[in-house]
Amino acid sequence: MTDPTRIEIALGPLLFHWPADRIRDFYARMADCAAVDRVYLGEVVCGKRAPLVDHALAEAAERLTEAGKTVVWSGLALPATLRDRKAIKVLSAETDALIEINDVSALKDRVGPFVAGPLLNIYNEGAAQELIARGCVRLCANVELSLAAVGAIAAACPGLEIELFAFGRLPLALSGRCYHARSHGLHKDACRFVCDQDPDGMDLRTLDGRAFLAVNGVQTLSHGVQLADLPPDDLRTAGVTALRLSPHHMDMAQVAEAFRGFLDGRMDAAGLHEAVAQAKPPAPFIGGYLRGQAGVEPVPS
Amino acid sequence: MGSIELVCPAGSPAMLRAAIEAGADSVYCGLRDDTNARNFPGLNFSPQELSDSVAWAHRHGARVLLAVNTFAQAGGSDRWRRSLDAAAASGADAVIVADLGVLAYAREAWPHLRLHLSVQAAAGSPEAIAFYAQAYGVKRVVLPRVLSVEEIAALMREIEVETEAFVFGGLCVMAEGRCALSSYAAGRSPNLCGVCSPPEAVSYSEEEDALVSRLAGFAMDRYAPGDPAGYPTLCKGRFEARGVLSYLFEDPVSLNAMSLLGGLKRAGVTAVKIEGRQRGKAYVARVAAAFRAAIDAIDRGESPDAYEHLLTDLAEGGRETTGAYRKRWR
Numbered sequence: 124m125t126d127p128t129r130i131e132i133a134l135g136p137l138l139f140h141w142p143a144d145r146i147r148d149f150y151a152r153m154a155d156c157a158a159v160d161r162v163y164l165g166e167v168v169c170g171k172r173a174p175l176v177d178h179a180l181a182e183a184a185e186r187l188t189e190a191g192k193t194v195v196w197s198g199l200a201l202p203a204t205l206r207d208r209k210a211i212k213v214l215s216a217e218t219d220a221l222i223e224i225n226d227v228s229a230l231k232d233r234v235g236p237f238v239a240g241p242l243l244n245i246y247n248e249g250a251a252q253e254l255i256a257r258g259c260v261r262l263c264a265n266v267e268l269s270l271a272a273v274g275a276i277a278a279a280c281p282g283l284e285i286e287l288f289a290f291g292r293l294p295l296a297l298s299g300r301c302y303h304a305r306s307h308g309l310h311k312d313a314c315r316f317v318c319d320q321d322p323d324g325m326d327l328r329t330l331d332g333r334a335f336l337a338v339n340g341v342q343t344l345s346h347g348v349q350l351a352d353l354p355p356d357d358l359r360t361a362g363v364t365a366l367r368l369s370p371h372h373m374d375m376a377q378v379a380e381a382f383r384g385f386l387d388g389r390m391d392a393a394g395l396h397e398a399v400a401q402a403k404p405p406a407p408f409i410g411g412y413l414r415g416q417a418g419v420e421p422v423p424s
Numbered sequence: 425m426g427s428i429e430l431v432c433p434a435g436s437p438a439m440l441r442a443a444i445e446a447g448a449d450s451v452y453c454g455l456r457d458d459t460n461a462r463n464f465p466g467l468n469f470s471p472q473e474l475s476d477s478v479a480w481a482h483r484h485g486a487r488v489l490l491a492v493n494t495f496a497q498a499g500g501s502d503r504w505r506r507s508l509d510a511a512a513a514s515g516a517d518a519v520i521v522a523d524l525g526v527l528a529y530a531r532e533a534w535p536h537l538r539l540h541l542s543v544q545a546a547a548g549s550p551e552a553i554a555f556y557a558q559a560y561g562v563k564r565v566v567l568p569r570v571l572s573v574e575e576i577a578a579l580m581r582e583i584e585v586e587t588e589a590f591v592f593g594g595l596c597v598m599a600e601g602r603c604a605l606s607s608y609a610a611g612r613s614p615n616l617c618g619v620c621s622p623p624e625a626v627s628y629s630e631e632e633d634a635l636v637s638r639l640a641g642f643a644m645d646r647y648a649p650g651d652p653a654g655y656p657t658l659c660k661g662r663f664e665a666r667g668v669l670s671y672l673f674e675d676p677v678s679l680n681a682m683s684l685l686g687g688l689k690r691a692g693v694t695a696v697k698i699e700g701r702q703r704g705k706a707y708v709a710r711v712a713a714a715f716r717a718a719i720d721a722i723d724r725g726e727s728p729d730a731y732e733h734l735l736t737d738l739a740e741g742g743r744e745t746t747g748a749y750r751k752r753w754r
Contacts, residue, residue: 201599202549211551228551231558244545244601244615246495249525253559267604267616268498275499296603296659299570302672306665327672328664329643331636336605338665338672343598345608411611417640418608 130358130386131365132379133161133286135263136197136223138294138369139339140172140318143179149370150183154190158379161365162187163223165197165214167242169301169340170207172316197223200242201297201341221260236260241288241367242297246272248279261286263367266293269415270353270361277362284364289351290378290399291369292324292337292344292406293418302338311341322372323405334406347409350399350422352392355385374402396422425449426719428685429695431489431588432712435467435702437477440488442705447716450487452520453477453701454618459507460491461544462701463618475514487517493542494618495523505529512537520566521545522601527560540564540588544601544615550582557585564588564694569596573684577691586694591681592711592735593699595745597659597674605658610640621657628653680744682718682732689722711735 134153137146153159164180164187166173184194198214199207211229214222218235225240238261239245239254251262261284264273270287277285303325304314318325324337324344337344351358351366358366366386368378381398384390390398396408411420432448434440443451454460456468469477478488490511496504504526511519512534519537521527522544530537543566547553556562564586567576580587598605600614607613610625625640635647637656644656654660659673679699681688688696696719698711714735718728736744 201546201602202551208549208551226549226552227545227547227555228549231551231555242602244495244523246523246616247498247501247525249496249501249528250523251525253524253528267607267613272498279499293604293608295605295608296598298598298673299568300597302665306668306670306672325665330646330662330664330669331643332664333642335609335642335663343605343673412607417611418604419640 128359130355130363131160132158132382132386133365133367134159134163134375134379135288135291135367135369136163136165136167138168138291138342138344139322139324139372140169140316141176141322141372142319143176145322146176146179147182149375151186152376153379154183154186154192156376156379158376158383159192161193161195163195163197163238165223167197167200167225167240168297168342169318170199170202170204170210171314172318172340173210175316193221195221195223195238197240198225198229200225200240201299202226202228203299223263230254230257233258238263238286241265242294245276248276251276251280251283255280255283260284261365263288266295266349266412266418268412270357270413271415273363274361285362286365286367287351287358287363287413288349289366289368289382291349291371292346293349293409293412294342294344295336295418296343298341298343301341302343303340306338337406345409345418346406347419347421348404348406349412350396350408350410351413352385352395352408352410352422353413354392355388371405373404377402396424426723428689428693428719428722429588430712430715430719431695431697432708433593433698433701433703434477434708435462435464435704437469437473437480439701439705439708440477441480443708443712444481444484444486446709446712448486448708448712450489450517450695451481452489452491452697454491454493455507455510457503457507458497458616458618459494459504461493461542461614461618462491463494464623464702467702471510471514474510474516478514478516482515488514489518489520489540490514490516491520491542492526493520493522493544495544495615496525497616501525501529505533508534508537518564527556527562531560538563540566542566542601543568543590546599546601548579548599550579553579553583553585557583566590566697567693568600569679570599573687573691576688576693580692587692588695588697589681589688589693590679590699591685591688591696592679592715593703595674595677595679595699603659609642609658621655626656675745677745678738679746680732680735681746682715682728682735684746685718685728686722707738711738
């Protein structure tokens with residue numbers, strides 16, 4: 124029997140546009156990583172990328188499933204075209220499989236179970252209960268929420284699994300326009316997929332040179348890398364049942380193992396910082412949102 | 425009322441009266457707390473002011489829409505429920521809502537209260553709109569500002585609810601309701617607190633012969649001496665990417681889609697909306713009068729062109745755009 128208080132480790136959907144070969148290699152490595160329990164797959168940010176990575180993701184799903192991981196397909200966050208809408212419909216029609224929903228569009232036709240992704244605007248227990256009535260079994264909390272707010276939602280929704288965005292650049296905004304294309308002087312409709320040049324997003328600095336945000340096509344992320352280093356007992360008290368690690372171009376297996384060690388009490392927060400830093404994240408750690416502060420606030424050292 | 429309903433902002437009872445006297449068919453407003461997306465000091469209505477204003481508007485043949493369009497706080501939804509209760513008690517003609525929890529309460533507690541879906545819900549697809557219509561009986565959707573006129577026309581062929589489109593004022597670059605940049609930098613955001621780039625985080629400083637505007641310490645823009653300095657709204661800042669400094673997200677311009685009123689009407693849009701509850705009664709009187717004249721001209725079969733340039737000096741930064749409606753940036 125699994126321990127009901129054991130917090131699971133999940134790998135979120137890859138937010139960036141990587142070449143198919145890198146995707147295959149990445150998930151092959153994650154399949155071998157014992158610390159990862161669940162993997163979300165699928166293009167969430169830009170529907171134009173999907174045909175380029177579909178095959179690699181399908182192969183990854185097979186390999187991860189064989190390795191005993193739970194695989195969950197994630198849907199698009201901001202459907203912009205007919206093709207995007209169809210992709211969401213096809214995903215929603217998978218009535219037997221668990222899927223992750225990231226836009227309200229998907230709720231119209233969904234009859235099976237689903238995970239409410241962090242890009243849905245679920246900020247309170249009333250909204251969560253509306254989703255539960257429609258088949259939501261797990262909520263990955265919106266990144267703006269503090270641990271206290273997440274705890275309030277969990278307390279009012281017994282049985283709902285709660286996932287926390289625990290590692291990676293924070294997904295902060297979506298737009299109808301593509302800033303990667305714009306920064307290269309291109310239009311979104313003829314973008315040449317320039318977002319593939321920045322495997323962790325394109326750094327954005329203020330005019331006095333301070334690192335601030337990261338651009339990933341139509342998405343804007345934090346420059347800093349979220350690190351949920353709160354005491355595991357506090358996480359459990361708040362009802363957290365899983366931590367989501369968002370894939371970056373670095374040693375994610377080491378990140379997953381470090382979090383496993385931290386959750387199991389084999390490592391303290393300082394140890395977590397050190398072990399994850401050794402895996403070479405793209406930017407310094409932040410953790411303000413979970414503590415009820417501005418998201419950009421660094422983790423206490 | 426003409427063929428297109430003109431919906432104008434009211435940040436105070438005086439502004440509400442000014443808008444209606446200048447020709448607004450409807451006004452929208454919020455209560456004085458974080459349940460609405462223009463939660464600024466000195467702005468908005470008490471429940472009593474709301475009731476009095478609704479009565480005044482009805483006597484003058486106009487409608488009042490109450491915005492309860494932020495997302496309720498976890499463990500603290502009571503304020504949002506009380507706002508809906510106040511809307512129902514005042515006789516307001518509709519409430520503008522974004523949060524699923526708030527919609528659910530409205531449907532349960534006030535089944536006859538007309539529901540409009542706020543732009544903060546970012547419902548831009550026929551499926552999303554159909555979901556809100558079927559699940560909560562939403563009667564009108566305020567359209568995201570990322571759609572072109574052609575896209576709105578195509579959307580209208582697939583949906584069965586009314587739509588309302590922004591035609592003048594400040595412009596969100598990001599998908600409304602899908603942006604947390606403000607809370608990331610400065611702790612408060614539109615979704616949770618009803619403010620973007622909050623005033624308490626704004627500062628200006630003289631640096632090397634220039635004025636630098638900042639939000640929560642992050643430099644947003646730099647102005648030469650004597651040049652007018654803008655408000656440091658986060659998505660309108662100047663940033664450096666790939667070694668180049670630019671307004672990457674959006675040039676600091678305002679929306680003016682008056683020239684597209686005819687197209688929006690042909691697309692089947694029910695109502696057009698003016699942004700700017702924070703901008704006072706002189707502003708709303710001028711904008712409402714100009715749009716009233718333009719709509720009336722269209723209804724007489726005339727061109728609205730004569731009215732288009734009346735409002736240029738009101739644009740933030742003094743420059744205007746037709747926004748996504750012409751989709752030049754795609």
